[in-house]
Amino acid sequence: MILVIAILTSIGLACAILIFIMNKVLPAESEALKETEKIAGCLPGINCGACGFPGCFAYAQALARDKDLIVTNPCMTVLQDKKMLGDLEKMLDIKIDPSSMNKKAVVCCTGDPETIGNYSGIETCKSANKLTGRFKRCPYGCLGFGDCAKVCPQDAIQIYAASGRNIAVVDPEKCTGCGLCVKECPNNLIKLVPADTKIVFLCSYDSIKNIPGREKCFRGCLHCRKCYKACEHDAIIWNKEKGIPEFDSSRCTL
């Protein structure tokens, strides 16, 4: 009995002394690692992996390289804890506004142009986009197979039911702005916009040589610039390169 206690204590003591000696003998860790250590101290430290990194320390390392990561790939646990958020702001010397991260997805296509051919392959937007080119008249529009709806964890995207047309529509009430659908769309039609935005350009051609117009789509942008001329507050900025209107929501008075 006493022998067991003695052996266990001595092994524990030996390990402790070994760690102590190693700590003294080894060279000091690099400055960058110390900095990362400090950032990791502001994180929850529960290694849940929800951010996609293997553990909080790996997230801290990525954060030390790129501060914007807290906006583009935020740690949800930190965002919900005021104290942790404050510490992290101080550490990274940036201001984080959780409400600005409150975003919604919108599908930038409202028209359902007539079909010019039959597609009978695998029923996903990705394969349809890759294999056939386009079977709808507008080359930019929503294909309506609902790749985005399949990944939505909130069931916020519906294809036909909400609009009566064969295009995806996001329900702003259900959308949490997670951005999963943005990556899915092969035409890059889905955008994340601030939740309080009043005005969004819902057509998404990217070349002025190929404007949707009336002949391709009943709801397509005509490129008439009427919106640009009508706005009295300069909230609409004309992107000359792409030939599309862009919005400055801080000037919008709607």
Add this chain to the structure above:
Amino acid sequence: MSNLLSIFIVMAVINNLVLSKFLGLCPFFGVSKKLSNAISMGAAVTLVMLISSLSTSVIYNYILIPFNIEFMNIIIYILVIASLVQIVELTIRRTNIALYNALGIYLPLITTNCAVLGITLINAREGYSIIESMVSALGAGIGFTLVLIIMSGIREKLEVSDCPKSMRGLPIAFITAALLALAFLGFSGMM
């Protein structure tokens, strides 16, 4: 020599830690989403298994057996493995940043992982000598890495496959693991 080889093969495929002993299932499901992570994790586990098998078999053969206190092995093993992993992490961190980025972040996650503890206890139960323990740990580590790599490869493919919504993610991973274990059952006739 043939004895060592047979220990290696038995630990790597026949008595595979994950698929026939069901040890180390948490990293098996947790870190098998991406191939690159799986390789790093497998390497870290193999390293820790080798180190802990060496130290625990020394302690078992030269301290526990002479004093006749083999029943204390679990508690002493946990103590020794935890401190050794600490020392290894400290060393990698202070001396080699590149290696630390590749392996070090996984080390705290496997400090007293059941696979690591399991292999040392299996060594003790089988009465392996120090060399035999090292070979069995190497085999177990490589078997673990192998299964992790197979699993992550399958899961990367499963991500893009057309799978019923209710089965996506972990449920289909469990079924995959079961089928994989069934396939590894075929090795049991080898020896």
